[in-house]
Amino acid sequence: MKTYKVIVAGATGMVGRKMLQVLEERKFPVGELIPMASARSAGNTVSFNGKIWNVQELNEENIKKSGAEIALFSAGGSVSKEFAPICAKYGILVIDNSSAWRMDPNVPLVVPEVNREKIFSGSKIIANPNCSTIQMVVVLKPLHDKYKIKRVVVSTYQSVTGAGQKGHDQLIKEWNEEEIKEMKFPHQISFNAIPHIDDFLDSGYTKEEMKMVNETKKIMGDNSIEVSPTCVRIPTIGGHSESVNIEFEKSFELDEVKKILSNAPGIIVQDKPMEKIYPMPIWAHDKDETFVGRIRRDETVKNGLNLWVVSDNIRKGAATNAVQIAEEFIKGK
Numbered sequence: 001m002k003t004y005k006v007i008v009a010g011a012t013g014m015v016g017r018k019m020l021q022v023l024e025e026r027k028f029p030v031g032e033l034i035p036m037a038s039a040r041s042a043g044n045t046v047s048f049n050g051k052i053w054n055v056q057e058l059n060e061e062n063i064k065k066s067g068a069e070i071a072l073f074s075a076g077g078s079v080s081k082e083f084a085p086i087c088a089k090y091g092i093l094v095i096d097n098s099s100a101w102r103m104d105p106n107v108p109l110v111v112p113e114v115n116r117e118k119i120f121s122g123s124k125i126i127a128n129p130n131c132s133t134i135q136m137v138v139v140l141k142p143l144h145d146k147y148k149i150k151r152v153v154v155s156t157y158q159s160v161t162g163a164g165q166k167g168h169d170q171l172i173k174e175w176n177e178e179e180i181k182e183m184k185f186p187h188q189i190s191f192n193a194i195p196h197i198d199d200f201l202d203s204g205y206t207k208e209e210m211k212m213v214n215e216t217k218k219i220m221g222d223n224s225i226e227v228s229p230t231c232v233r234i235p236t237i238g239g240h241s242e243s244v245n246i247e248f249e250k251s252f253e254l255d256e257v258k259k260i261l262s263n264a265p266g267i268i269v270q271d272k273p274m275e276k277i278y279p280m281p282i283w284a285h286d287k288d289e290t291f292v293g294r295i296r297r298d299e300t301v302k303n304g305l306n307l308w309v310v311s312d313n314i315r316k317g318a319a320t321n322a323v324q325i326a327e328e329f330i331k332g333k
């Protein structure tokens with residue numbers, strides 16, 4: 001079997017470590033792993049497939065001599081902006097987790113369950129969408145195909161892990177009443193809900209909210225879908241949750257909606273509210289699928305549907321989606 005030389009840029013971070021786990025679990029054919037991070041981590045090691053691998057500094061010289069074919073990036077936007085084109089120059093396919101390239105018209109933005117075909121556009125950089133957007137579009141796509149979505153109102157309940165290792169650590173330190181030298185969130189996160197993720201824009205929306213608006217249109221390939229988002233950080237760890245209200249052009253039957261979602265790729269329907277079964281971060285944690293429940297009609301509008309959608313933001317929202325793109329790429333058209 002052909003194997004690949006794979007760079008994982010940001011291998012010491014929260015998403016990068018999960019990428020290593022997911023590559024291993026899904027038996028991606030890695031012949032040689034090239035873990036990279038900042039100069040701070042050069043010389044450290046990571047373990048992968050039962051071996052210890054040295055972390056290298058991410059720089060042009062190391063990229064050039066790596067001979068890699070695929071690079072999975074999760075080292076932040078400015079790092080991707082600088083080094084993704086350098087990888088592309090050496091013929092390496094980059095799958096980038098940051099927001100740096102997502103809205104570039106020449107870069108495909110891919111969720112394999114939704115727009116797998118874009119992987120083969122010829123671009124050497126493929127962008128992985130924002131975590132909150134990925135889990136939502138996995139659910140929207142099969143419903144849009146059948147009933148055509150007019151408008152989505154989404155409110156998110158996002159895990160502290162969405163802010164990386166430092167976000168996770170702030171919550172744990174607050175719980176343990178340890179001193180926090182550098183606050184990752186603008187306020188205490190324990191026992192709190194903060195309606196503020198990423199920077200505010202003049203419009204009053206945050207950048208995180210506008211990612212949900214713009215990325216949804218691009219991935220679904222339909223600019224007519226209106227998205228009205230509110231993104232909130234809450235003190236959970238296992239995944240992001242979303243209340244999703246959808247208005248369709250066409251009428252629907254609830255039983256048919258449940259059947260469509262049950263048969264759609266990457267989705268598990270958890271919808272037995274009388275038995276207290278509905279998606280929750282503690283159940284979605286460390287799973288690859290997107291979980292949907294509380295499936296019910298919005299009785300206040302024509303053709304309205306309410307859903308509760310939960311997924312592990314570090315897996316499907318980041319690492320798993322990136323590894324799936326790599327899997328589809330090596331499978332080919």
Ligand SMILES: NC(=O)c1ccc[n+]([C@@H]2O[C@H](COP(=O)([O-])OP(=O)(O)OC[C@H]3O[C@@H](n4cnc5c(N)ncnc54)[C@H](OP(=O)(O)O)[C@@H]3O)[C@@H](O)[C@H]2O)c1
Pocket residue numbers: 009010011012013014015016036037038039040041042058073074075076077079097098099129130131161162163164165166313314317318
């Ligand atoms: N957390 C999520 O839910 C999520 C979801 C989707 C996408 N993402 C995106 O994935 C990226 C990483 O997020 P994360 O949560 O894993 O953050 P993180 O835990 O803070 O990890 C950051 C990683 O980037 C590396 N890095 C930082 N500066 C670097 C530089 N100048 N050169 C090379 N490597 C550098 C770090 O290496 P050192 O250890 O050496 O500092 C570390 O490996 C971000 O772009 C984020 O937006 C995150």
